[in-house]
Amino acid sequence: MFFDIGSNIGLWSIANIHNTSxxxxxxxxxxxxxxxxxxxxxxxNIENLNYAxxxxxxxxxxxxxxxCNTLSTINKxxxxxxxxxxxxxxxxxxxxxxxxxxKLIEKYGIPELIxxxxxxxxxxxxxxxxxxxxxLCFEWASETNNITISxxxxxxxxxxxxxxxxxxxxxxxxxxxxxxxxxINNIKDELFKTTPKDHWGMIWCM
Numbered sequence: 741m742f743f744d745i746g747s748n749i750g751l752w753s754i755a756n757i758h759n760t761s762x763x764x765x766x767x768x769x770x771x772x773x774x775x776x777x778x779x780x781x782x783x784x785n786i787e788n789l790n791y792a793x794x795x796x797x798x799x800x801x802x803x804x805x806x807x808c809n810t811l812s813t814i815n816k817x818x819x820x821x822x823x824x825x826x827x828x829x830x831x832x833x834x835x836x837x838x839x840x841x842x843k844l845i846e847k848y849g850i851p852e853l854i855x856x857x858x859x860x861x862x863x864x865x866x867x868x869x870x871x872x873x874x875x876l877c878f879e880w881a882s883e884t885n886n887i888t889i890s891x892x893x894x895x896x897x898x899x900x901x902x903x904x905x906x907x908x909x910x911x912x913x914x915x916x917x918x919x920x921x922x923x924i925n926n927i928k929d930e931l932f933k934t935t936p937k938d939h940w941g942m943i944w945c946m
Contacts, residue, residue: 818860
């Protein structure tokens, strides 16, 4: 089983459903969630949930629904900070339900892989997990290295010990285990060499 957190319209879930028995696909935006339901209709092994995943004890949360659905986020600065590549994007602030990763695990069991792509809300999402799982990957962007570093430090704190940095997107990519490094500083050093508003990808942890 996989968790697809920040599933948007379901492309990652659809690409990976044949690699696991079930995917719990979680999308916060009510508008985007409707398209997720349409795209995954008839795929019985994908279960869709309309939540933002964060560490706020499952209370309603402010969510910034961008005109471009792939940019919607719980992190307002993702859309409003001059440091962001998506600065000055149009958005609407709405309220949506939230849930923690721990609550998802409590209901569905421990997943083999947790994939997180939540547009600058990675730390709030990741810190809602308190126990190590087998694999976890999350999106990074070069202008938000501070968020990525906080995520890495937290994940190491709860037991993740090996890391790999992936550039750009590839929905079915999985790094071979021998490519992971046990030296978290190697990942941090590589992040600090990236160009703000240019580089991005996924960090893999195990």
